[in-house]
Amino acid sequence: MSKDFVKGLTVADGLNGSGLRVLIVHTRWNLPIVEPLVQGAVNTMKSLGVSESDIVIRQVPGSFELPFATQTLLASAKAAGRPFDAAIPIGVLIKGSTMHFEYIADAASHGIMRVGLEAGIPVIFGLLTCLTEDQALERAGVGKGASKGHNHGEDWGMGAVEMSLLAKKGA
Ligand SMILES: Nc1c(NC[C@H](O)[C@H](O)[C@H](O)CO)[nH]c(=O)[nH]c1=O
Numbered sequence: 001m002s003k004d005f006v007k008g009l010t011v012a013d014g015l016n017g018s019g020l021r022v023l024i025v026h027t028r029w030n031l032p033i034v035e036p037l038v039q040g041a042v043n044t045m046k047s048l049g050v051s052e053s054d055i056v057i058r059q060v061p062g063s064f065e066l067p068f069a070t071q072t073l074l075a076s077a078k079a080a081g082r083p084f085d086a087a088i089p090i091g092v093l094i095k096g097s098t099m100h101f102e103y104i105a106d107a108a109s110h111g112i113m114r115v116g117l118e119a120g121i122p123v124i125f126g127l128l129t130c131l132t133e134d135q136a137l138e139r140a141g142v143g144k145g146a147s148k149g150h151n152h153g154e155d156w157g158m159g160a161v162e163m164s165l166l167a168k169k170g171a
Pocket residue numbers: 027029030061062063064065091092093094095100104
């Protein structure tokens with residue numbers, strides 16, 4: 001790894017997402033930050049060949065609801081003969097003055113992991129767990145500073161394509 005390596009996700013080469021079907025479930029909590037994250041994921045998946053008609057977007061109140069909604073929508077799509085190749089639950093947690101943040105972050109992160117493992121479908125961890133609003137804005141690429149930050153939704157979209165192809169290809 002080069003000496004000037006910078007923290008972040010290295011772009012994978014040769015990803016072809018054409019024909020993949022991806023579910024995005026996003027929260028309405030902190031929507032002004034969630035929306036650019038969703039758009040970043042959609043734009044990246046489209047740039048990798050995923051058809052816009054194959055990207056299904058649904059919403060829930062908050063991050064605590066993401067595991068249940070993702071599990072339910074994955075199962076119903078499979079039962080209908082229209083299975084998803086991957087899912088991206090997207091939420092933004094911003095620390096307040098109580099322990100609510102910690103409990104939701106723990107429950108949602110473990111729940112999201114469990115849904116993917118139980119469904120046998122890649123479920124991307126699209127949850128920002130931020131201590132301040134500025135941290136969240138920067139990680140959605142809409143920061144107040146000159147650099148605006150990096151939109152993690154783009155990473156999540158690429159991850160959904162990469163993990164879908166890994167699951168399809170197998171060992
Ligand atoms: N404070 C945040 C929440 N709280 C709401 C919970 O996620 C949940 O919807 C509620 O407890 C009812 O079950 N959600 C976020 O996504 N982000 C927050 O900062």
